[in-house]
Amino acid sequence: MTASSAYRPSRNVTLMRSSPMASLAPWQGAVLFAFLASLVTLPLGYGIWAVAALVLALFAMLPTVRRLPLDREDAAWLVMLALVGLNQVLDAWRSGAPIGHQTTPSLPWWPFAAGVILIAWRARPMRAKWLWGGVILGALGAGTIAFDERWINGFNRADNDINAIPFGNLSLLLGVLALVNALRLCHKYAEPPRWYVVFSLLATGSGLLASLLSGTRGGWITLPVALALIGWMYRSLLQRGWQTLAAWQRWSLILLSVLVIGWALSFAYPRLWELYNNLERFFNEGVVKTSIGARIDMWQNAIRLFLEKPLFGWGEGAMRPVLDRLIDSGLMDANVQDQFLGYQLHNEWLDTAARRGLVGVVLLAAFYAVPLVLFARHLRDATPQRKALALAGVLVVLMFLGFGLSQSMFRDVRTYSGYLALIVACWSLLKRPYPESRFTKRPMLEGDQ
Numbered sequence: 030m031t032a033s034s035a036y037r038p039s040r041n042v043t044l045m046r047s048s049p050m051a052s053l054a055p056w057q058g059a060v061l062f063a064f065l066a067s068l069v070t071l072p073l074g075y076g077i078w079a080v081a082a083l084v085l086a087l088f089a090m091l092p093t094v095r096r097l098p099l100d101r102e103d104a105a106w107l108v109m110l111a112l113v114g115l116n117q118v119l120d121a122w123r124s125g126a127p128i129g130h131q132t133t134p135s136l137p138w139w140p141f142a143a144g145v146i147l148i149a150w151r152a153r154p155m156r157a158k159w160l161w162g163g164v165i166l167g168a169l170g171a172g173t174i175a176f177d178e179r180w181i182n183g184f185n186r187a188d189n190d191i192n193a194i195p196f197g198n199l200s201l202l203l204g205v206l207a208l209v210n211a212l213r214l215c216h217k218y219a220e221p222p223r224w225y226v227v228f229s230l231l232a233t234g235s236g237l238l239a240s241l242l243s244g245t246r247g248g249w250i251t252l253p254v255a256l257a258l259i260g261w262m263y264r265s266l267l268q269r270g271w272q273t274l275a276a277w278q279r280w281s282l283i284l285l286s287v288l289v290i291g292w293a294l295s296f297a298y299p300r301l302w303e304l305y306n307n308l309e310r311f312f313n314e315g316v317v318k319t320s321i322g323a324r325i326d327m328w329q330n331a332i333r334l335f336l337e338k339p340l341f342g343w344g345e346g347a348m349r350p351v352l353d354r355l356i357d358s359g360l361m362d363a364n365v366q367d368q369f370l371g372y373q374l375h376n377e378w379l380d381t382a383a384r385r386g387l388v389g390v391v392l393l394a395a396f397y398a399v400p401l402v403l404f405a406r407h408l409r410d411a412t413p414q415r416k417a418l419a420l421a422g423v424l425v426v427l428m429f430l431g432f433g434l435s436q437s438m439f440r441d442v443r444t445y446s447g448y449l450a451l452i453v454a455c456w457s458l459l460k461r462p463y464p465e466s467r468f469t470k471r472p473m474l475e476g477d478q
Contacts, residue, residue: 053089057150058159060085061454065163068447069189069199069239070170075446082450083142086149097152098460102403106456107144109399114140116392120385125346129373131192131441143449150457157414157458161210165232168207171200172235175242187242195444197245198432202447204236205255205428206421212263213417215270241293244300247435251428258427262408262420317362324375324435330361331379335386342386373440377433380440396439400452401426407459415459422455 060082067074090097099107117137121127126134175187175196186193211229214221240248260267271279307321317326334343334351343351355361374380381389404422407415429438429448438444 053085054153054155057082057085057089057153058155061155061450062159062163062166064446064450065160065203066166066170068167068443069191069196069203070167070174072190075443079142079446079450082146086146089149089153090145097148099148099151102406103147103151103460105399105403106147109395110140110144110147113392113396114138114144116385116389120342120344120389121346123346124344127345127440128349129440131195131443133442136440136442136445139445139449143453147453147457150453151460154457154461157418160418160454160458161207161213161229164203164206164210165228168200168203168232168236168239169228171196171203171239172232175200175239179242186244187239191443192441193243194245194247194436195438195441197240197243198248198428198436198438199444199447200236200239200243201245201248201252202236202425202428202451204233204240205252205259205424206451207232207236209259209417209421209424212259212266213413216263216266216416217413237293241296244297246297246300246304248428248432249297250434251431254431255424255428258424259420262416323362326362327374328376328379330355331374331376331383333360335379335382338386340386341388342382342384345384348384373437375436377437377439380437393439397426397430400456404455404459418455418459422452422459425451425455 060078064075064078064082067078114137117140121134121137127136128134171189174189178184178187178189188196207229211226211233214226214229237252274282304321307316307319310316310319311322311325316322330352333355337343352361374383378390378393381393385392400422404419404426407419408423410416410419425448429444432438432444436444438448
């Protein structure tokens with residue numbers, strides 16, 4: 030694809046954008062902005078704005094249901110969401126709805142709601158500024174809260190009364206996406222709006238700071254992968270930027286990077302040492318009364334439960350009595366039952382295997398794979414906006430894959446809604462046309478594609 034191969038909206042898209050119902054697009058964008066900005070900053074922000082998004086989606090979708098601008102890729106999304114939702118709903122029907130801390134009985138229906146919202150956002154295309162603005166404000170808010178809790182109030186871990194793990198993971202994700210926006214601006218414009226770039230970079234630092242102050246070790250393993258992918262996708266831009274710097278500027282940047290990384294590592298050192306100590310005590314002494322020991326105990330029992338019912342699993346409602354039985358028989362330590370019962374097993378794959386068996390694991394793989402493959406197909410798009418959105422979508426999936434190694438992200442209301450909202454938003458924005466900007470575009474150079 031070349032720079033001149035601009036996206037041509039179909040006749041249906043043009044008709045919908047000119048209709049009175051097209052005025053819903055800014056409202057849908059504003060709701061997305063508010064959802065992302067409040068995801069980790071306001072207690073019930075995720076729920077309020079998610080309901081608002083669904084209501085607006087119904088209004089936006091129904092009048093044009095016969096001429097929706099959907100293609101085969103959209104169909105793959107909708108089939109995947111429908112199958113994942115159907116599996117979760119049937120599982121809840123046979124054994125009981127999700128119960129426990131930070132989850133809700135309506136959780137199995139959320140993939141269906143995401144499908145409705147995807148159709149509506151494709152039918153009434155919003156502006157990408159709502160996504161990037163919400164990401165920036167959400168990351169800035171997370172960093173501010175973490176700074177206040179950790180260094181002003183002296184809390185051990187920043188969590189905003191949510192839970193340190195989802196708070197830290199989502200903050201890290203928002204910060205990484207803010208970095209993508211900063212590079213998008215520099216890629217697209219010869220003279221990017223400096224205030225926008227500065228705020229994006231501040232949001233990047235703020236999101237990473239919130240993750241660091243939350244002490245969420247499981248999320249940190251995703252950062253090198255995310256930064257490597259971002260660096261590779263924008264390697265030509267970064268190389269040209271590096272070449273324009275004077276020698277003293279390069280050395281100053283290197284020194285600053287070393288100092289920042291060193292400070293972050295020194296701050297993270299206690300949590301990393303605790304990780305090593307927990308592992309040593311578990312393997313040498315069998316101690317499970319630690320964060321890591323408890324997780325390993327959970328994973329072993331999750332595998333045991335999966336092997337007993339490998340096809341469909343035990344189901345949501347059956348997990349409590351089954352885990353009580355394991356505790357009574359001495360196969361699971363009673364000290365970890367508060368983390369175990371009714372909530373999660375601290376690994377997305379093993380938790381799903383125990384609850385919904387092999388069928389659930391296959392659909393979980395599709396829940397990751399379908400968005401990942403479809404976003405990856407657009408990574409080499411010549412349009413800077415769509416390239417950035419495709420990269421953002423890939424990063425959301427990859428980072429959630431990493432988060433899920435030590436936390437069941439799709440049983441938590443904030444992380445589950447965050448995943449659904451971000452992948453649906455990135456996809457619907459990726460597929461929309463983009464008008465010319467008032468800023469000067471940078472000419473395409475070799476290596477941009």
